[in-house]
Amino acid sequence: MLSGLRLQRLPSAHPGIALGARVAAIFLALLLASIVLEISGAAPLELGIQVISATFGSTYGIEDLCLLLIPLLMTGLAVAVGQQIGAWNIGAEGQFYAGAFSATAIGLFVPGPEILILPLMFIAGAVGGMIWILVPTLARAYAGVNELITTLLLNFVAALMVYYVSTGPWRDRVGMSNSATPRVKAEIPEFWGLVHWGLPLGVLMAIGFALVLSYSKWGYEVRLSGSNPSAAKYAGIPVRRHIITVMLLSGMVAGIAGMFEIAGTVHRLQGGISNNFGYLGIMVAVLARNSCVGVIFSAALMALILNAGIILQTQGLTTSAVLAITGLILFLTAIGDELAHYRITRIKI
């Protein structure tokens, strides 16, 4: 009897193999990047040791890492939440800007005690993010317009808006910089070293979303509408209403990320404040396979990579090089995901 090996494609990938594919993709991307560095004359191994000692050698390094982790966690969560209903929120960058913008508006122009202003800024950030995703949401829900492009295009509008106010009407007229607003007085208190309470809040939000999505009726309906809209509609689930709610929630989370950045880390609104966090958030969600809890871990990984790029700036590496390496990881992950669908079976002929 003859037997042969045959590739068989499974309808869904085994989670363990998909995780393995991710690890392999990251490893391969970093390997490729080091080869490029080696060719261009740098010593990748030494740079790696330098990064690790600068990050984990002092509490200061770990604090820096956590400060990067907060916005990545939030934008990653925003993208992952949108994905539950099958919506691509590529506009987390813009919603981040909008959240930072509205939080700054409250912080600069509303007088009052900090204990009142801080919650107001939080609400403003959340609402800012929701307003920024409102038009793409309604267009998707009522006209079936692809939200991927509409959310993305609004990123450029938001960046221009923030650039305009921070160099124009809201410019700091006293300080030396004329490309940022004055310092926002209300600050999120620190919870450990330099790290503010945004981190535990963000982690709680991620866990909260995971619990609601897994264990509530609403969460079940949302996940069903995401994986099979027509079946969900047939079962009497209000798919359109769920799309609107989930997309607005996604924008809200990204807006809160912007508020955290203003009130917790940067304290001034300036152009480029989002630092590509919105785009890196897509990466975070993809690496986590859109699991809200998984986002916490993949955000930590992305924070590590981004932090490495910042540390290596003195060595001539730039944040754009980090963006390119991130793209490479995403590319290899996408390939790995598809390959994880296959298994080798032995067939008898």
Added chain:
Amino acid sequence: MDLLTGLFSTAFLAGGVLALAALGEVLAERVGVVNLGAEGLMAMGAITAIATVTATPYPMLGFLAALAVGALFGMVFAAATVWLRANQVLCGLALTLMGTGLASTIGRSYSGMPARAVFERIEIPLLSQLPILGKALFSQNILVYLIYIILPIALHYLLFKTRHGLNLRAVGENPAAADAAGIPVNAIRFAYVTAGSALAAGAGAYLTLAFVPSWSDGVVAGRGWIAVALVIFAGYRPIPAVLSGLLFGLITALGFVGQARGWPVAPAVLSMLPYLGTIALIIVPVLAWQRMRRVMAAPAALGEPYFRDVR
């Protein structure tokens, strides 16, 4: 009438970037592949062109080098999405991140310098004497003629008047049927995704050799994404794609005129117009022309990888 001539002249020049990138995207999407990497490909084309003309004084060489780099990246993208059947959205986003990041990294040493050689204007005798449009359309650089006249007509003929074009559209509409009819689905997809990527990178070269003309970080500024949106608006057809590129050139030109004439609008607000305009353009038609839906519809198999052996 000087104002009108200037306006249209700038509109043709500015719209060329979007028109060329949109033509590339039409090719990819007609065979059923969404290429969201247009933004990254344009960045790579833009920096390749600048690097080439810094070394040699021939703008055409810069343009061709950009096409080659675009084709190379396109092949990598097509290998992943067509042969390995990886998720097209993810691979496209990855291509955009890679292209943008890589171009910025390479571009640091070229930043801010004007291009050493640019595409010069070529006046076409007689035609350039026509009132208003004559000066605007027929006194432009050579790429403008390529983008607005030669390419759209050639691609329209290829797609809608030839047997090969019919095969190509069949691959985008119903790959299984095309396969059954003996059309090499994956080979056609691979070829046209590669060609489309080359055109997107060519649009980047046009940006830095004819329109801006210099490299700076973020010079592409979302034009790749606008091009992807224009293709939807144009109903996946080459001639409307070029015309909608021109429409956007007109919006950009209006912004320039506004700035030059000191209209009481902040420059940042004028710069927002193309993005807001694009959003309006892809939302409004869906609401307004319900009956046009069938004509404007996307290829039926758009975004779906083709598996022959898996059920």
